[in-house]
Structures are given as C-alpha cells and as structure tokens.
Amino acid sequence: MPAPRGMPIGLRLAGVARDVGRAFDDTLAAAGGSRPLWMVLLALKSGAAASQQQIADHIGIRGATLTHHLAGMEARGLVVRTREPGDRRTQVVRLTDEGERMFGAMAEAAHEFDQRLRAGFTKAELSHLDLFLRRLQENAGVRGAALPGDATPP
Amino acid sequence: MPAPRGMPIGLRLAGVARDVGRAFDDTLAAAGGSRPLWMVLLALKSGAAASQQQIADHIGIRGATLTHHLAGMEARGLVVRTREPGDRRTQVVRLTDEGERMFGAMAEAAHEFDQRLRAGFTKAELSHLDLFLRRLQENAGVRGAALPGDATPP
DNA sequence: GCCTAATCGTTTGACATCTATTGATTAGAG
DNA sequence: CTCTAATCAATAGATGTCAAACGATTAGGC
Structure with a gap:
C-alpha cells in the first residue's frame, strides 16, 4: 500500500489547528x-449576520448547533431572539448590553492572541500563509463559510 | 476596543482546518x-506507539478519549488490548488481521486525499506552509504532539 | 516491609458538533 | 383557495473531546 511520502499536509494542518x-x-x-x-458575538457585531440562519452560515456550523449555543447565551442574558415580523420562521438575534460587554472583554483577549500568533511573521509571509490556507480549502472541495475579512459573496 | 486589522490568522486556520x-x-x-x-491505526502501524499512553500522546488526544475509541475498535475486532507483563498498569494495543485490512483500505484513501490537497503547490510552497504552520503552533505556546514525519523528540 | 506519591487506564459528566426528524411558516403553482 | 414544496428553527440521539475522579499498579524513600 502507498506510504505517504513526507508528512501528510492534512495531518499537519489538523494538528496545528487543534493546538492553536x-x-x-x-x-x-x-x-x-x-x-x-x-x-x-463576532458575527453579530460585524453586522454580517442577524438571523440564526445567517449566523450559522457565517460561522460555518449547522443550525442545530447554533440553536444550542443561543439557548445558553439567551439564558445567560447575552442575546435576545425575536421572530422577524415579515417571516415568522426566522429568528433575529440581538445583543443585550451584557452581550456588548462580554464582546468587549473577549475582543481584547482575541486581539492579543492574534498578535501573538503573528509573532515572527513578515507581512509577506502572512499573505502567503493566507493564500496557502485558502488553496488547501479549495483543494479539499468543501465550500467553506465566509469568514470575517473575506470579500462579501455575491 | 481594538478591532483586529485584517483577518485574524487563528480564525482562518480554524475555518480551513474545519473544512479540510x-x-x-x-x-x-x-x-x-x-x-x-x-x-x-496510523500510530500503531508506524511503530511510534504501542501502549495506550503512547498512542494518546502521539495523536494528541487525552487518554480518556482514546479509551473510548479503543473500546469501539476492540468491539469491532480491529485491535486487541493486553496488559504488559512487566507493568500491569499499561495496556498494549495490537492490530488484528482485520485491523490490518482496515488500515490498507484507509491508507489508500488518505494518500489520495493528501495528493489532492497538494494540488497547485510547489515543493517550496509546501515547505513554507509546513514552516509557517509550525511557527503558529509555537506561537500559540502549546506543545503539540509529535506527528508522523516529525523528527523524534529526544 | 510500610507508606506516600506517581502512573496508567477507566468511568462519569459536560461541552461542541453533526444527522435526521419534526412542527410551523412561507412560497409558488394551478 | 388548495395543495405541494421549500425554508427556518427546535428536538433527539450519536460521535468526539475534555476534565475530574477513581481503582489498580508501580516507584521510591525510610
């Protein structure tokens, strides 16, 4: 049977992603x-998503998963879900004041983490890394969710 | 609060890794x-691990998680667990013939997948990608598990 | 030999995620 | 207006993962 020559790139990716x-x-x-x-919180604050469907698509998780997360967040007073008047199938999700505060606390932590990850990378290297990762995604053949910073899909 | 300038690299990594x-x-x-x-299967076939502890370390998952996987695999007749004679705390895991066959079937699929992921990459680019991913791992500050193809740690 | 600390694997419970199914609602055709 | 198909969110069950706790075993000090 064929032995992969060198480290399978998918395993490297998965291992690093797990650790990071x-x-x-x-x-x-x-x-x-x-x-x-x-x-x-990020999806809501970015304005890219307001309904559950949009949030789930934006993040790249299933609607069922999001339902569970939102149940917890609503119980915690971070968000409020309301039916959209023009289409009662749709739940619109809004941040509460507490949710805003939570976002602030986490945004600072997330930013510092991101800076930490970028240590030792030049701008060009980051650009290449981004390009490489996108190429891997395309090669895998799964259409990924749009992520914050991506060009808005048509 | 600071808005991350550009796409947070960790989110890109997580999103791509999820899709791949x-x-x-x-x-x-x-x-x-x-x-x-x-x-x-890969850990066992590579000879890098024989005991449960070693397998869990090698793969980068907790012992509790591995226990569950091995229970299923043993029930399926793919592996056999035995106590090591010199240290009865330790379970040694061995592949059965059925496990060998399963490995063969999956190795081919894994190899083809890896080739697919590499499409459009030059050798130099793959080398750079590997380097970048390792740097991210180091920057995250988590000592990851050794992965197949890594130099053996001392 | 006795005792304490460390190691190994297992069990329990919680979290995140998915698939399949369901109920409610809307869209579109006739 | 009626009916069928599609959409949205919720529910139930399964999988994978982790932390904490536990029992059995071993290591090391006295």
Missing part, C-alpha cells in the same frame, strides 16, 4: 467566554 | 472508517 485552537479556547475561557460564544 | 477536516472525514467514512480510527 486549544490555546485560543483557554484564552477565551480566561475572559469568561468560549470559542462558540465568541464566534456568535 | 470535514472533507477528510467524508473520505475516511467512504472507506468504512473515521478520523479517530485512522489516527489510531
């Missing part, structure tokens, strides 16, 4: 939140 | 397996 993700989880936990919570 | 991982999961599922199962 764990560190980020710890960072967000220290700020009182969690990664799913941060992603929801 | 999902595609890999689908690939392995089509071959009759799953990613955790593949990682365990």
Whole structure:
C-alpha cells in the first residue's frame, strides 16, 4: 500500500489547528467566554449576520448547533431572539448590553492572541500563509463559510 | 476596543482546518472508517506507539478519549488490548488481521486525499506552509504532539 | 516491609458538533 | 383557495473531546 511520502499536509494542518485552537479556547475561557460564544458575538457585531440562519452560515456550523449555543447565551442574558415580523420562521438575534460587554472583554483577549500568533511573521509571509490556507480549502472541495475579512459573496 | 486589522490568522486556520477536516472525514467514512480510527491505526502501524499512553500522546488526544475509541475498535475486532507483563498498569494495543485490512483500505484513501490537497503547490510552497504552520503552533505556546514525519523528540 | 506519591487506564459528566426528524411558516403553482 | 414544496428553527440521539475522579499498579524513600 502507498506510504505517504513526507508528512501528510492534512495531518499537519489538523494538528496545528487543534493546538492553536486549544490555546485560543483557554484564552477565551480566561475572559469568561468560549470559542462558540465568541464566534456568535463576532458575527453579530460585524453586522454580517442577524438571523440564526445567517449566523450559522457565517460561522460555518449547522443550525442545530447554533440553536444550542443561543439557548445558553439567551439564558445567560447575552442575546435576545425575536421572530422577524415579515417571516415568522426566522429568528433575529440581538445583543443585550451584557452581550456588548462580554464582546468587549473577549475582543481584547482575541486581539492579543492574534498578535501573538503573528509573532515572527513578515507581512509577506502572512499573505502567503493566507493564500496557502485558502488553496488547501479549495483543494479539499468543501465550500467553506465566509469568514470575517473575506470579500462579501455575491 | 481594538478591532483586529485584517483577518485574524487563528480564525482562518480554524475555518480551513474545519473544512479540510470535514472533507477528510467524508473520505475516511467512504472507506468504512473515521478520523479517530485512522489516527489510531496510523500510530500503531508506524511503530511510534504501542501502549495506550503512547498512542494518546502521539495523536494528541487525552487518554480518556482514546479509551473510548479503543473500546469501539476492540468491539469491532480491529485491535486487541493486553496488559504488559512487566507493568500491569499499561495496556498494549495490537492490530488484528482485520485491523490490518482496515488500515490498507484507509491508507489508500488518505494518500489520495493528501495528493489532492497538494494540488497547485510547489515543493517550496509546501515547505513554507509546513514552516509557517509550525511557527503558529509555537506561537500559540502549546506543545503539540509529535506527528508522523516529525523528527523524534529526544 | 510500610507508606506516600506517581502512573496508567477507566468511568462519569459536560461541552461542541453533526444527522435526521419534526412542527410551523412561507412560497409558488394551478 | 388548495395543495405541494421549500425554508427556518427546535428536538433527539450519536460521535468526539475534555476534565475530574477513581481503582489498580508501580516507584521510591525510610
């Protein structure tokens, strides 16, 4: 059977993402939140998403998963869900004042983490890394969710 | 509060890894397996790990998680766990013939997937990508598990 | 030999995620 | 207006993962 020559790039990616993700989880936990919570807050604050459907698409998770997260966040007083008047299937999600404060606390932590990740990278290297990652995503053949900073899809 | 300038690199990494991982999961599922199962088989076949402790360290998951995976694999007849004679705390894990066959089926699928991921990359680019990913891992400050292809740690 | 600390694997419970299904609502055709 | 198909969110169950706690075993000091 074929033995992969050199390190399978997918394994490297998964391993690094796991480790970086764990560190980020710890960072967000220290700020009182969690990664799913941060992603929801970020989607709402960025204005890229307002309905549950949009948030789930934006983050790249399933609607069922988001329902669970929002249930917890609403119970915690961070968001409020209301039915959209023109289409009662749709739940619109809005941040509460407490949610705004939570975002602020986590945004600072997230920014510092990002700066930390960038240590030792030149602008050109970051640009190349971004390009490489996108190419991997395309090669995998899965159409990923739009992420903050991506050009708005048509 | 500081707004991250440009796309946070950690989010890009997490998003791409999620998408690539999902595609890999689908690939392995089509071959009759799953990613955790593949990682365990790979660790055993590579000779890098024999005890549960070693496998968990090698893959980068907790011992509790591995216990669950191995329970399923043993029930499926893919592995056999035995107590090491010189230290009865330690479980040694061995592949069965069925486990060998499963590995063969999945190795081919994994190899093709890896080739697919590498499409459009030059050797130099792959080398740079590997370097960048390792740097991210170091920057995150989490000592990751040794992965197949890494130099053996002292 | 006795005791304490460390190690290994297992069990329990919680979190995040997905698939499949369901109920409510809306869209579109006739 | 009626009916079918599509959409949105919620529910239930399964998978993968982790932390904490536990029991069994080993290591090391006295």
